[in-house]
Amino acid sequence: MRYLPLLLLAAAWEAIVQLGLVSHDLLPSLSEVLKAGWTLLREGDLWANGAASLYRTGLGLLLAIVVGAALGILMAWWRAVDAFLGPLVEALYPMPKSALIPVTVLWLGFGDGSKILLIFLGCMLPVTLGAYNGARSCEQALVWSARSLGASRLGVLWDVVLPSALPELANGVRTALALAFVLLVSSELIVARAGLGYLIGFLGEGGIYDAMFAVVLVVAFLGFFADRLYLLLVKRAFAWRE
Amino acid sequence: MLRLAPWISVLGIALAWEVFARSGAVTPFMLPRLSVVLARIWTDAAAGDLWHHLGLTLYRSLTGFAVAALAGIALGFAVAYNRAARWLLDPLISVGFPMPKIAFLPIITLWLGFHDLSKISMVVFDAIFPVLTATIAATLAVERELLWSARNLGASERELLHEVVFPAALPQIMTGLQVSLPIALIVCIVAEMKLGGVGLGGAMITASRFADSPGVFAGIVEIAVAGYVLVRLMALARARLLAWHPETAAPASV
Amino acid sequence: MVESKETPVKRQILIEGVSHTYRPARGREVRALEDVSLEIEAREFIALLGPSGCGKSTLLYLIGGFLPVEQGAIRIEGAPVAGPGPDRGIVFQHFALFPWKSVRANVRYGLEKLGLAREEQERRAQAYIELVGLKGFEESYPSQLSGGMKQRAALARTLAVDPKMLLMDEPFGALDAQTRSLMQAELSAIWQRRPTTVLFVTHDVQEAVRLAQRVVVMSARPGRVKAIVEVDLDRADPHIYRSSAFAEKVDEIWNLVRDEAIKAQ
Numbered sequence: 001m002r003y004l005p006l007l008l009l010a011a012a013w014e015a016i017v018q019l020g021l022v023s024h025d026l027l028p029s030l031s032e033v034l035k036a037g038w039t040l041l042r043e044g045d046l047w048a049n050g051a052a053s054l055y056r057t058g059l060g061l062l063l064a065i066v067v068g069a070a071l072g073i074l075m076a077w078w079r080a081v082d083a084f085l086g087p088l089v090e091a092l093y094p095m096p097k098s099a100l101i102p103v104t105v106l107w108l109g110f111g112d113g114s115k116i117l118l119i120f121l122g123c124m125l126p127v128t129l130g131a132y133n134g135a136r137s138c139e140q141a142l143v144w145s146a147r148s149l150g151a152s153r154l155g156v157l158w159d160v161v162l163p164s165a166l167p168e169l170a171n172g173v174r175t176a177l178a179l180a181f182v183l184l185v186s187s188e189l190i191v192a193r194a195g196l197g198y199l200i201g202f203l204g205e206g207g208i209y210d211a212m213f214a215v216v217l218v219v220a221f222l223g224f225f226a227d228r229l230y231l232l233l234v235k236r237a238f239a240w241r242e
Numbered sequence: 243m244l245r246l247a248p249w250i251s252v253l254g255i256a257l258a259w260e261v262f263a264r265s266g267a268v269t270p271f272m273l274p275r276l277s278v279v280l281a282r283i284w285t286d287a288a289a290g291d292l293w294h295h296l297g298l299t300l301y302r303s304l305t306g307f308a309v310a311a312l313a314g315i316a317l318g319f320a321v322a323y324n325r326a327a328r329w330l331l332d333p334l335i336s337v338g339f340p341m342p343k344i345a346f347l348p349i350i351t352l353w354l355g356f357h358d359l360s361k362i363s364m365v366v367f368d369a370i371f372p373v374l375t376a377t378i379a380a381t382l383a384v385e386r387e388l389l390w391s392a393r394n395l396g397a398s399e400r401e402l403l404h405e406v407v408f409p410a411a412l413p414q415i416m417t418g419l420q421v422s423l424p425i426a427l428i429v430c431i432v433a434e435m436k437l438g439g440v441g442l443g444g445a446m447i448t449a450s451r452f453a454d455s456p457g458v459f460a461g462i463v464e465i466a467v468a469g470y471v472l473v474r475l476m477a478l479a480r481a482r483l484l485a486w487h488p489e490t491a492a493p494a495s496v
Numbered sequence: 497m498v499e500s501k502e503t504p505v506k507r508q509i510l511i512e513g514v515s516h517t518y519r520p521a522r523g524r525e526v527r528a529l530e531d532v533s534l535e536i537e538a539r540e541f542i543a544l545l546g547p548s549g550c551g552k553s554t555l556l557y558l559i560g561g562f563l564p565v566e567q568g569a570i571r572i573e574g575a576p577v578a579g580p581g582p583d584r585g586i587v588f589q590h591f592a593l594f595p596w597k598s599v600r601a602n603v604r605y606g607l608e609k610l611g612l613a614r615e616e617q618e619r620r621a622q623a624y625i626e627l628v629g630l631k632g633f634e635e636s637y638p639s640q641l642s643g644g645m646k647q648r649a650a651l652a653r654t655l656a657v658d659p660k661m662l663l664m665d666e667p668f669g670a671l672d673a674q675t676r677s678l679m680q681a682e683l684s685a686i687w688q689r690r691p692t693t694v695l696f697v698t699h700d701v702q703e704a705v706r707l708a709q710r711v712v713v714m715s716a717r718p719g720r721v722k723a724i725v726e727v728d729l730d731r732a733d734p735h736i737y738r739s740s741a742f743a744e745k746v747d748e749i750w751n752l753v754r755d756e757a758i759k760a761q
Contacts (some may be wrong), residue, residue: 087251
């Protein structure tokens with residue numbers, strides 16, 4: 001199986017701690033970590049903080065996708081919008097979004113709001129770019145066919161341009177998804193009172209390292225599984241592609 | 243005229259910022275005027291604080307980037323050439339890629355402390371992935387015909403690596419490096435924000451704790467400029483190194 | 497001169513002194529058409545024939561309303577062209593099927609736009625899918641179809657809205673020779689069953705003679721009408737395509753085209 005090396009890694013981890021090669025204060029054994037994780041799950045800490053994190057990520061991403069896609073398609077379709085907003089998008093592109101963490105905190109404090117805003121602002125860019133490129137690649141013949149079959153000028157945007165843009169938009173959303181997790185964890189590690197990132201910091205400061213490791217792994221694999229799940233959904237949705 | 247376009251847009255944003263901030267639609271706390279922010283940057287520069295913070299951040303991020311680059315390329319070649327290495331590392335890379343690796347910062351801090359070493363290590367951990375994947379893909383993709391011609395002309399395995407594979411793979415590796423550099427910068431800044439102290443990230447988070455709004459915005463501008471300069475330098479380096487490549491006319495944008 | 501509304505739909509399409517210039521955002525202007533005038537009767541099958549770049553597709557797009565008429569006039573049954581519409585169906589060389597819709601959904605698209613009742617949409621769509629010989633492939637996606645099948649689907653989609661005329665832009669150009677031959681025969685058969693005005697753009701002389709009643713030969717760029725040749729063949733006769741009458745007609749037209757083709761090189 002392709003992922004066998006990961007199992008080997010896990011086994012090696014357990015082994016080197018059990019054998020005393022590494023101090024178990026620095027690196028709790030895998031079994032200890034799993035046990036601590038299970039306790040967290042049972043006691044509800046994982047759920048409560050996990051829910052907060054997922055809520056923030058979900059809402060921020062949703063807003064980014066809806067606004068970003070609409071923006072990208074409008075920019076691709078109307079020169080005027082492109083001329084006005086294009087330079088703005090270009091100038092903001094190289095700006096590292098995590099640098100906005102202190103600003104969002106300044107504006108909205110330590111709660112959900114600052115995280116959602118951060119994710120919304122940060123993730124909008126790859127979505128807009130994907131929608132823009134996707135819409136531009138829409139074939140003229142498709143638009144003309146739709147028009148000759150009775151579609152209005154606006155109707156064409158919805159009937160033809162948006163579906164044509166979907167594959168590249170989906171790519172942009174994939175990037176945004178990974179970015180959302182990074183922004184979430186970053187901001188929760190630094191400026192939060194709830195959430196998985198906050199939980200990691202809290203456990204670390206309290207010296208409860210086995211639980212801390214557990215949550216780190218949860219977060220890391222959350223990002224991984226979200227990506228895989230997304231790919232699966234996209235594959236099904238785009239079954240019509242060659 | 244086209245080359246001025248990005249400057250025009252920056253100017254436009256600057257103007258819009260100043261006008262909007264003056265309009266009274268938002269408080270000076272929420273959005274200080276650009277003129278105030280720029281003045282703040284100036285005073286920080288004059289006092290030497292700016293250079294202190296900037297210098298440290300650049301030192302940490304660029305060191306991390308350099309290590310990530312060298313290790314990533316070396317490892318990438320090793321993986322591409324060695325079946326066993328590929329089997330071992332491929333799942334690690336594909337699982338690691340979409341992970342928010344910043345989550346490992348507390349673990350790194352536990353192992354390596356609160357100072358430069360942990361920040362640099364965090365940078366390496368995050369920045370190595372794009373370089374690795376680019377190197378592996380590029381090396382595997384080097385056209386067979388290129389290799390066969392070279393072997394045919396008498397090149398040894400080692401010469402092959404240096405003289406054929408590396409140049410052929412270079413464009414894609416460069417792209418990986420171009421993706422990796424901004425990552426190095428921002429990861430460093432986030433680590434600094436978490437761990438506090440000196441550095442652009444630390445300074446910004448301190449400013450936000452003191453509700454020092456101009457300080458926070460000054461930090462944003464400084465980081466944006468630093469990021470922009472680094473990206474431009476990378477693009478220049480790419481153009482130089484890849485002068486022979488047809489794509490140099492339109493380099494891959496990041 | 498008063499345009500009598502009683503003049504029956506004989507002169508269905510009236511093209512008067514039409515010229516067209518392409519003005520791309522970058523690069524030089526291209527004069528595609530120069531002072532083209534043409535009269536087309538209802539239910540005529542016309543071929544627009546000429547070398548690459550002679551503007552024949554451009555003329556089609558102008559009639560279709562996809563490009564604005566800047567010089568000259570184009571009238572459909574007396575009224576000037578004001579944009580695309582279901583009265584002028586278009587069929588493209590690369591099929592232009594919506595790849596995310598099944599064959600059935602593609603064919604139903606125009607019917608939805610017409611606002612027909614759902615059962616009527618389904619009935620008509622099914623009828624046209626069967627007309628073009630795609631029964632059984634209603635739920636297939638374009639990526640699953642061969643070139644010939646895609647073109648049939650595109651044809652069904654266009655015919656379903658019952659257009660007054662068919663604008664066909666080298667519709668068989670992307671098909672292999674055998675499929676092309678079959679499709680020509682099918683198109684001819686469909687047209688004979690339900691005659692409708694057809695404007696068929698092609699660069700293939702044989703194809704033009706095979707399908708059309710009149711062949712409009714166009715010059716190299718900028719496109720002008722060089723000649724209009726009547727093709728008076730008995731299409732009911734299955735052997736007509738091997739007859740000397742056919743070959744002579746092809747020769748006659750090829751002689752007109754050859755010089756233009758050389759100029760276009």
